[in-house]
Amino acid sequence: xxxxxxxxxxxxxxxxxxxxxxxxxxxxxxxxxxxxxxxxxxxxxxxxxxxxxxxxxxxxxxxxxxxxxxxxxxxxxxxxxxxxxxxxxxxxxxxxxxxxxxxxxxxxxxxxxxxxxxxxxxxxxxxxxxxxxxxxxxxxxxxxxxxxxxxxxxxxxxxxxxxxxxxxxxxxxxxxxxxxxxxxxxxxxxxxxxxxxxxxxxx
Ligand code: HEC
Ligand code: HEC
Ligand code: HEC
Ligand code: HEC
Ligand code: HEC
Ligand code: HEC
Ligand code: HEC
Numbered sequence: 001x002x003x004x005x006x007x008x009x010x011x012x013x014x015x016x017x018x019x020x021x022x023x024x025x026x027x028x029x030x031x032x033x034x035x036x037x038x039x040x041x042x043x044x045x046x047x048x049x050x051x052x053x054x055x056x057x058x059x060x061x062x063x064x065x066x067x068x069x070x071x072x073x074x075x076x077x078x079x080x081x082x083x084x085x086x087x088x089x090x091x092x093x094x095x096x097x098x099x100x101x102x103x104x105x106x107x108x109x110x111x112x113x114x115x116x117x118x119x120x121x122x123x124x125x126x127x128x129x130x131x132x133x134x135x136x137x138x139x140x141x142x143x144x145x146x147x148x149x150x151x152x153x154x155x156x157x158x159x160x161x162x163x164x165x166x167x168x169x170x171x172x173x174x175x176x177x178x179x180x181x182x183x184x185x186x187x188x189x190x191x192x193x194x195x196x197x198x199x200x201x202x203x
Pocket of ligand 6 (some may be wrong): 030150151161162163164165166169170171173174177184185186187188190192193
């Protein structure tokens with residue numbers, strides 16, 4: 001009855017404001033209650049955002065945007081959902097120091113969750129606006145997909161991986177990357193080249 005009273009008050013107010021997961025999760029709504037198709041989605045192209053019908057009980061004129069594009073070309077929610085809660089696995093990789101991104105430290109506290117969706121989509125309960133932080137990082141995937149051999153290993157998830165180089169990979173990078181003034185932060189290379197690379201035998 002409480003929700004109904006709020007709903008009457010709300011009518012017409014939802015449009016124009018950014019969507020807050022925090023507000024809606026506090027109402028005890030669940031991930032799959034709104035994103036119903038996500039757990040059974042088998043193609044990256046699937047739209048797993050809610051249909052307007054989900055909102056109509058509480059809002060008169062809900063606005064739902066198109067899904068945010070990523071640089072991924074393949075992903076299968078169903079296969080990964082079938083593996084259970086992956087949060088402890090990702091957390092263990094961060095604790096062991098094998099997680100291939102410095103960003104692990106920041107997400108570590110958010111991985112103490114029993115909600116399997118939050119293993120990859122972290123911090124939703126505190127999110128007041130949808131940003132890229134709602135999406136997993138590449139290092140999350142590499143906890144399991146640990147073979148690293150660019151560009152071949154990249155094709156599991158990306159098309160045209162040869163083009164997926166950081167901007168600092170300028171044309172003469174192979175020659176210039178070991179100049180004294182190159183100011184290279186080796187930790188940043190790990191996510192694409194691994195920690196133990198030989199790179200044509202020079203290392
Ligand atoms: C069970 C009722 C309920 C459902 C279902 C619901 N909302 Fe809400 N919504 C609320 C309440 C309560 C607020 C908070 C209003 C306030 O704080 O003034 C809210 C607020 C909002 C706002 C304002 C900003 C914010 O706090 O998020 C937007 C935008 C919004 N809802 C969009 C949606 C959309 C889109 C859907 C469907 C996917 C939806 N809501 C489903 C109850 C609901
Ligand atoms: C009240 C319904 C509702 C609930 C509950 C909800 N979401 Fe959402 N979610 C939405 C809406 C609506 C959007 C699109 C908002 C926008 O575009 O700003 C969204 C966006 C997202 C996005 C980003 C999608 C994109 O393309 O930008 C992710 C990821 C996501 N939700 C995951 C979750 C997870 C995980 C949970 C549970 C912890 C959850 N959501 C709970 C309604 C909901
Ligand atoms: C198992 C899946 C997977 C594999 C394999 C993979 N990636 Fe990614 N990659 C991701 C995910 C997830 C993201 C984040 C996508 C987003 O939010 O747009 C990403 C993002 C990226 C980005 C853009 C953001 C960034 O981190 O700079 C680049 C560039 C990239 N990958 C290159 C590569 C290269 C090169 C390889 C091979 C060495 C590779 N990826 C292998 C999953 C993967
Ligand atoms: C193994 C990691 C992983 C898990 C677990 C996971 N997701 Fe995702 N999710 C992703 C990736 C990767 C994307 C980006 C796909 C893309 O580029 O469209 C995504 C995208 C989404 C989106 C964005 C909308 C769209 O259509 O692309 C929503 C919503 C979403 N997931 C909801 C969920 C829900 C709900 C669960 C739990 C049932 C869940 N996810 C579990 C990795 C995961
Ligand atoms: C817990 C380990 C684990 C994590 C974390 C993980 N994967 Fe996977 N992934 C697997 C396994 C195991 C398979 C093989 C599943 C099968 O074929 O039944 C797989 C299969 C895949 C496939 C092939 C799917 C298909 O349709 O055959 C893609 C693409 C993929 N994963 C992308 C990703 C991306 C992107 C992420 C990060 C957002 C990710 N994976 C995170 C274990 C994982
Ligand atoms: C986002 C992924 C990504 C990151 C991060 C990354 N690389 Fe690369 N790198 C690539 C890809 C993709 C190639 C091309 C592979 C191919 O074409 O065979 C490449 C190629 C190279 C080459 C060969 C020359 C060239 O430009 O093709 C060198 C040298 C190199 N990387 C060094 C580094 C160093 C040093 C770092 C860390 C400072 C780094 N890379 C970080 C993706 C990345
Ligand atoms: C032609 C030989 C050569 C090739 C090929 C080469 N490097 Fe280097 N690299 C060097 C030299 C020489 C240095 C400077 C000396 C040193 O520190 O080892 C260097 C330094 C570096 C450094 C900074 C120093 C360090 O070890 O922390 C990184 C990171 C690096 N290379 C990454 C790569 C990556 C990734 C590739 C392959 C994509 C690659 N290099 C390919 C010769 C090469």
